[in-house]
Amino acid sequence: MLTGVHVVLAGGDARQLEVIRRLTELDATVTISGFDRLDMPFTGVVKADWSPEILADADALLLPAVGTEDDGTISALFTERELTLTDAHVSVLPKSAKVVAGMAKPYLRNLCEKHGLQLVELFERDDVAIYNSIPTAEGAIMMAIQNTDITIHGSNCMVLGLGRSGMTLARTLQGMGARIKAGVRREDSFARAFEMGFKPFYIADLARQSGNIDLLFNTIPTMIVTAQVIAQLPLRACIIDLASKPGGTDFRFAEKRGIKALLAPGLPGIVAPKTAGRIIANSLTQVILEDRGQRGSAS
């Protein structure tokens, strides 16, 4: 339980609704700002205008998934007003307070550092990245179904990177009846891919492996699907790049060759905002409880 813990939510989207619901279930004191267009009633939740005062006794400030922009703007779907995180806000937070976001840009990182506040980037946590890989994989599958004229079943899929997202995606595609080639860098990933019935290969060999691929999913956030690789792909291939912006694909060359290449947006918040909100809520709860020597459950 979070009895006596004060959490302030500033801005965000549909995911935050699940966070609010969960926090109130756990008896936290919840203040929300940037939700004036929201008419869903949450009992015991205080709606407040965005001002430093509301942060004075906060134990945690939850920002949206992307934290703030580099000018301090906090994205807020449920209000017309502009929310900005300034020095004035952060300086009011108690020194023990945590600033929590999905990820942080330099502006937010600098501000927290300046005021000696702990910044928690939830999406950096291994467990959160694995939970988030589930809606990401489903979103990628949706994109694949929408953008090809064949079924995933029976298709030749390539997954680059068997990390937290790549593993989930490869396993799910395999469950749908696709044949999976997995591009890895490490020997242990090669062995795991083999054990799971994928066809593993080393990334160094990528261009040579790309001859008969229907769908190429990239999860590696460096330029990896180069012009040299794209030149080997059949024209029917579709590239879905899940690596964070700007992705790992030479999109310019793909377009030139007439190969469909898509940079996936942040899929969890789009395809499954409720599930994505639950993941944030569970993780936020754990982050707060960790300090208190308790453990939350992610169920």
Added chain:
Amino acid sequence: MLTGVHVVLAGGDARQLEVIRRLTELDATVTISGFDRLDMPFTGVVKADWSPEILADADALLLPAVGTEDDGTISALFTERELTLTDAHVSVLPKSAKVVAGMAKPYLRNLCEKHGLQLVELFERDDVAIYNSIPTAEGAIMMAIQNTDITIHGSNCMVLGLGRSGMTLARTLQGMGARIKAGVRREDSFARAFEMGFKPFYIADLARQSGNIDLLFNTIPTMIVTAQVIAQLPLRACIIDLASKPGGTDFRFAEKRGIKALLAPGLPGIVAPKTAGRIIANSLTQVILEDRGQRGSAS
């Protein structure tokens, strides 16, 4: 091989392109009508205007998936012209010729009967229905991802009917991490559902089983998801009805209760026209070869 076999294609959509490709690969003589907007070159394929003469020495006439409308109209995506199947056309066909379509409405059925011609409804064949269940399942999954705010993974899915489509869908959803309740009528289906790790129940018990369902997929083509059932569903539930028109759902009551209910269109031709075309091509080949004491391969 289909050397010496003359197939006439009248109308159709992107699926027919795969059929044309496959028939020419097998060395059939192919005449296509209703494709004047198509500029893809198929070597050895004759484009002809729609007239009875082109049918005079046909071994098979392939109509689109829906056959003809009840006024004889043949849907044709690749032409501006209207194609109509009349008595004049059918009377020219050799008595040994087969008229092949996905399914047939009474108009087409009567016309074939009158002239003593064999009508083959491909989608009625068990094998074709099973192959088609794959793109249908993927289309249903796409609709589920688009129309819910949760992941399929971890969701409570109900599948009504474990026939050719229901089985594929339930198995695929399970592979993605959903919990499956399967509504069946027969003891053997109950046993199979149990064996596969689904939670089986008898359809008679449907209303009582509907309390905690996120996604309800119906494959049974009679009014089964009645107002009484919908009244038991949680408000967050989404109904996806895959049974042929008009489906098996009381859509009016679902709307009244504010529960999302969608009647899926013919999904294979939409989500995977190439795969769907391949299924038709393979099946058509088999139908032609069966008569000649040979067997085609569906690979």
